[in-house]
Amino acid sequence: MxxxxxxxxxxxxxxxxxxxxxxxxxLKPTSAPASAAAGMPAASAATSAPAKGAASPPSTSAGSKQTTAAAAQxxxxTGTTVQTQYGPVQVQITVSGKRLTGTTLVQYPNSSGRSIQLAASSLPVLTKEAVAAQSAKIDAVSGASYTSAGYKKSLQSALDMAGI
Structure with missing residues (x-):
């Protein structure tokens, strides 16, 4: 030719x-796979979340009997909302006396598929470490530095309100 x-x-x-x-x-799509999104708790709507710093007694099931002293303890x-580069992070803690017994995520970064994937892998680790350490002095999760920092700040504000 x-x-x-x-x-x-x-x-x-x-x-x-x-x-x-x-x-x-x-090319792979940037949206999160259903398996990563399924592992994350649903973020509560602002109207259903307790007011910042509000303390509320835990709900008890009909089958469990708790003494009034234990229920009062x-x-x-709910800690303050911390704005991170990828979205807000807000932690709610449950305390019994001066002991941290659990944490719940009220808000977490979920604006993109990558944010959801990072939150799905990092936030359960941060929650486990916080309960084990009984403080906000926990290690950040590699790859989720901003989310880890927001989690620690919100957790510390809730611990301060609780007097721990």
């Missing part, structure tokens, strides 16, 4: 187009 032959141009355009389509189809406190 000659260098300026029309068939050569058509062939090159076709090969280029096919290559481009193959590359586009090989256990309380739930």
């Amino acid at each position: 000659k260098k300026k032959h029309p068939l050569r141009r058509v062939l090159m355009a076709t090969v280029s187009t096919v290559s481009g389509v193959i590359l586009l189809l090989a 256990a309380r739930t406190i």
Whole structure:
């Protein structure tokens, strides 16, 4: 074939187009897979979340019998909302006396698929470490530095309100 032959141009355009389509189809979507989103707790709506710093008694099931002293000791406190680069983080703690017994996420970064994946992997680790350490002096999770910092700040504010 000659260098300026029309068939050569058509062939090159076709090969280029096919290559481009193959590359586009090989790209992975940025949305989170259903398995990562399924592992995260649902964020509570602002209207259903307790007011910042509000303490509320825990709910008891009909089958469990608690003494009034034990019910008075256990309380739930919501920390301040910390804005991070990827979204807000807010932690709610449950304390019994001066002991941290559990944490719940009220808000967490969930604006993109990557944020959901990071939250799904890092926040359960942070929660476990916080209960084990009984403080906000916990290690950050690698790859989720901003979310870890927001979690620790919100946790510390809740612990301060609880007097721990």
